Amino acid sequence: MFHCKLPDCPIAKNGRCLEGQGTDCPNLLADDNLDATATVAASPKPVATAGIALYSGNPLALKDAREFTGRGRAIVVGLVGLIESGKTSLLARLHRQFLAGSVSGYRFVGSKTLLRFEELNWNATIDSGVNAPKMDRSSRHWDNSFLHYTVRPQHTNDEITDVLMNDISGETVQDAVGTQKTCNQLLGLARADHVVVVADGGALADFAVCHDHAGKLRDFVQRILQSGQIGKQTVLHLVVSKQDLLKGREDAAVRLEADFQRLFSGQVGGLHYWRVAARPCDGTQPTEAEIAKMFAQWVSTSLRYPPMDFSTLPTVDWPRDFCRFGASQRQPF
Amino acid sequence: MSATPQQLLIAGLADAGKSSFIHAVDDLLHHPAADDALRASGLAEDRIYLEKEKSSFRAGEELERTKRTPLGAPPELLFEDPKSGLKGRLFLPDVSGEIYRDQWVDRIWDKSYADSLKHVSGILLFARADLAASNAELLGPLIDPEKPVEAVKEWDPRNASSQVQLVDVLQFIATHGDFARPLRVGLIFSAWDTMAKMGEQAPTPDAFLRTDWALLDQYLSTNVDTFTTKVYGVSALGGTREEMRELRKLAPSDRVKIVDGKDVSRDLTKPLRWLLKLT
Numbered sequence: 001m002f003h004c005k006l007p008d009c010p011i012a013k014n015g016r017c018l019e020g021q022g023t024d025c026p027n028l029l030a031d032d033n034l035d036a037t038a039t040v041a042a043s044p045k046p047v048a049t050a051g052i053a054l055y056s057g058n059p060l061a062l063k064d065a066r067e068f069t070g071r072g073r074a075i076v077v078g079l080v081g082l083i084e085s086g087k088t089s090l091l092a093r094l095h096r097q098f099l100a101g102s103v104s105g106y107r108f109v110g111s112k113t114l115l116r117f118e119e120l121n122w123n124a125t126i127d128s129g130v131n132a133p134k135m136d137r138s139s140r141h142w143d144n145s146f147l148h149y150t151v152r153p154q155h156t157n158d159e160i161t162d163v164l165m166n167d168i169s170g171e172t173v174q175d176a177v178g179t180q181k182t183c184n185q186l187l188g189l190a191r192a193d194h195v196v197v198v199a200d201g202g203a204l205a206d207f208a209v210c211h212d213h214a215g216k217l218r219d220f221v222q223r224i225l226q227s228g229q230i231g232k233q234t235v236l237h238l239v240v241s242k243q244d245l246l247k248g249r250e251d252a253a254v255r256l257e258a259d260f261q262r263l264f265s266g267q268v269g270g271l272h273y274w275r276v277a278a279r280p281c282d283g284t285q286p287t288e289a290e291i292a293k294m295f296a297q298w299v300s301t302s303l304r305y306p307p308m309d310f311s312t313l314p315t316v317d318w319p320r321d322f323c324r325f326g327a328s329q330r331q332p333f
Numbered sequence: 334m335s336a337t338p339q340q341l342l343i344a345g346l347a348d349a350g351k352s353s354f355i356h357a358v359d360d361l362l363h364h365p366a367a368d369d370a371l372r373a374s375g376l377a378e379d380r381i382y383l384e385k386e387k388s389s390f391r392a393g394e395e396l397e398r399t400k401r402t403p404l405g406a407p408p409e410l411l412f413e414d415p416k417s418g419l420k421g422r423l424f425l426p427d428v429s430g431e432i433y434r435d436q437w438v439d440r441i442w443d444k445s446y447a448d449s450l451k452h453v454s455g456i457l458l459f460a461r462a463d464l465a466a467s468n469a470e471l472l473g474p475l476i477d478p479e480k481p482v483e484a485v486k487e488w489d490p491r492n493a494s495s496q497v498q499l500v501d502v503l504q505f506i507a508t509h510g511d512f513a514r515p516l517r518v519g520l521i522f523s524a525w526d527t528m529a530k531m532g533e534q535a536p537t538p539d540a541f542l543r544t545d546w547a548l549l550d551q552y553l554s555t556n557v558d559t560f561t562t563k564v565y566g567v568s569a570l571g572g573t574r575e576e577m578r579e580l581r582k583l584a585p586s587d588r589v590k591i592v593d594g595k596d597v598s599r600d601l602t603k604p605l606r607w608l609l610k611l612t
Contacts, residue, residue, distance in 0.1 A: 052442040054505050099467045099494065101547040108551040114501050115437070118468075118493040123485075125468040127492060131480040133471055152555050160555075283473050 057115025059145035062187060064112070065164050068148070069191065073305050074162040076146070077298050078189045081198030082216060083170030086241030086278060089135050090198065091147055091165055092120040093278035094295060097288055102154050104296035109150040109160050116147060124279060133279040138169040144187050151299060161299050166192065177219045180227060189229040193302045194237060196294075197221060199256055201242035201277075205249035214256045218263060225267055233304045235270040236260070237294065243287060244280035269303040338374075338411065338420040340452045341608050344502065345459030346433055346495055350523025351425060353569035354459070355408065356390040358423070358601050359383060360585045362412050371602040374413040374420055382408045393570070393581025393588065412605070419609055423457070424449075436505060437498045438490045450510045455517040455608030458499065462522040462566060466496040466546040496549045503552065507559045515561045518553070519604035525566030525592055526573075537594055538564040563607050566592035 055064075068074040079087040095117035098108045111117070124133035146164040166188035176182040189195060197220070203213040224230045238260050240246065240253045257273050265271045274294050276287045345351050362373040409424035426432055426446050436442060460466070486492070503518075510516075520542065522528075528535045542550045542564050553562045568590045572580050580588050591601050606612045 051444050052447050052509055054436065054440040054442060054509065056440055057437075057501070096467075096470060098551070099496070099548050102551060107555050108548055109555040110500075110504055110552065112504075114497050114504075115440075115490060115493070118490070118497050119488050121468070121470075122488040122492070124471050126471055126475065127468055127486065128471075128488075129482060129485045130471065131482050132476045132478040281476050281478065283476065285473060 055112050057113060059113055059116055059142050059147055059167075060164070061145050065146045065148075065188075068162040068164060072159070072162065073302065074164055075194070075298055075302055076164045076166065076188060076192045077194045077196060078166045078168065078186070078192035079196045079198060080168050080173050080189075080220060081170060081241075082173055082200060082203070082213060083137065084135075085170060085198045085200035085203070086239075086276075087167055087170075087196075087198045088120060088138050089133075089278040090196075090239070090241065090276065090291065091167060092117070092124065092135070093286055093288070093291055095121060096286075097292060098149070103151075104292035105154045106151040106296065106299055107154050109152050111147075111149050113146075113148045132281055135279075137171075138167055140169045140172050143168050143172050143185075146188065163299055164188075173220055174216065176223060177216050180223060183220075183223045183227055183229065186224075186229070189224055191304075192230065192234060193304050194235045194298050195221075195224070195230050196237040196239055197260075198239045198241050199253070201240050201244075201246035201253065201275075204240065204252040204256065205246050210249075210252050214252070214259065217256070218259055221260075221264055225264070230268060232267070232269045234268050235272065235297070235301055235303060236264060236268040237272045237274060237297075239274045239276055239294070241276055241278065242280075243275050243277040244282040244284055246275075270301070272297060336420060338422040339454040339609055340449070341421055341423045341605065342449065342453045342456045343423065343425045343459070344433060344456055345521075346498060347431055348464075349459035349461055350521070350567070350569060351459050352386070353390070354457075354521065354523065354567060354601065355410065355423070355425065356383065356386065357569040357585060357589050358605070359410055360391075361589075361601055362410060364586060366586070366600065369414075369416050370600070371412050371414055371421075371605060374411045377409045377411055380408075391585055393585075412602075414606070414609065414611055417611065419611065421605060421609055423605065433502045434491060434498065437493065437501055442505065442509060447509065450506065450512060453510075453512055453516070455519065456506075457519045457521055457604055457608070458503075459521050459523055460495065460499060460546065460549075461524050462541065463524045463527040464495065466549070467494040468492070496546045500549055500552045503556075503560065507556065514559050515557060516559065517608050517610070518560045518562045519608055520549075520553070520562055520564045521604065522564070522566045523569065525590065526568035526576075528566060529568070529590070529592070538566040538592055539594065541566070563593075563604070565604055567601065569601065 069076065079090070081087045094103065097103045102108070120135070122128050123130055123135065144166070146166050148165070149163045150160050151163060152158060152160045168186060168188075172182060172186070176186070197217055199217055200213060204210045221230075221236070230236070238257060240256070246253060253275065260271065260273075272294070274290055276290050276294075277284065278286055278291065280286060343351050343355065359373075362371060365372040409422055411420070411422055413420045426449055432443070432446065506516075520538075522538055522541060525538070528541065536544065553560055570588065572588075586599060589599050589601055591598055591603055593603060603612075
């Protein structure tokens, strides 16, 4: 079994790398008693035998995501919510929207995680044989990894923007409510331009669980504010998902929105509210317009690294500033 | 003019119409319609694959699903432009198209494929006009939680949406390919006769790409520093199995059609001329 330099990495216990890099993690230490047949849970990696290894198509590990955050003004979005609240369905819906065309005026330029996007959509296709859309639970394995898009505004030659979406598992969010230590391990949140808190509309509509559901979400946001992972540099979004299940219980969503306004509006840089249904089961269509608007908000806004207006600057220190402000001429993906 | 042929790669997923096209072009190159038309500049050393199906193609019969090429030279056509003296080599690294699906699934490039890209001047990329670009979604009235489920198919990357696989194939080329940019890509929608049946309602190939293969369209139009694209609709066989009963009475070169914008002709070498920058 492997051991890790990072004290909190559970790899020695359950084989899962804290940073999601598996056997490639630079923090790994070989054990002298290593069982040669031991395997580490990791995303499938191409085996470069006689050929050239291509990128895996799975969510980007931190080191791969840094390729984008280090070269320009990449937008990082953290999605949090309890188990089966609809975070992943939201991202899967975004992929479907790009399959059909541009999203809110943003054109698809590229993605390194198309394989994973297709996998997320599989159990909502006719060919899969399911009778209703299903989504597998997100594994903790992806907690510090990112789905990826590169986009460009339509009808302009504006710079491209890389969007990195960190889909954090519901189990982790649940645990993080209980312990700050779990929160601190969510490295993507500390860099997030946007944190999207997904509240399960179905849970809010259920009297038996709505108060606990709402309470846990409030506590989680409180945790990440306390740790400094989010703050004035962050735009917070409250998304009430599964709008089709919320019917008749909109008051629960209104109450949660009011709580967020009261508790958090003064502590973050922006606060937005959305009601969506990414995969409605009541025969209605997904709320694509709303999801598209939210995506446009993500791409167009960064309080962490706001775009510079170079026309007002007398000089620009190109070597020092290009990385932070994306002023270099980058090749599209 | 240099005697070294310009290398033109054929790419596309399995069953995308690559074999039918190469047979049809082979026929045209050996029977050029005009003095200044592209013509064959000799027979490739290894034509086993082409000759195996030649009689079926000429008879207007449906070609069998192409199996993976056995070890040996990739199928290739050698041709030249009599006016400029420019020579070309149109080749398939893997006739069946499985090589591209394998790249998508296994995330690895064969070294010989990587080497073939080093000298490539253009790509003919194939997609079927009569097959969906994306997997159909279970939506609205199709959702029925009460309906008994017979067998749920587990996720297999091979079943991913066709246009997504093609975009990744192009992204791999953009990232790892060693070629002069921008690279010309002739996008061929095969089985275009199915579109032509719509008559005046039929879209142009460009419009069809925009509406039905939107992800691929976005990718190609936002990566113009890497790829320059032209879109064609092609019917290399001529029609469906039923329609071929009549069409087979015509010579192979009279069955084919190519649509370039609003222009319709039988000159399937048009994309080759464009790739060679002759037009």
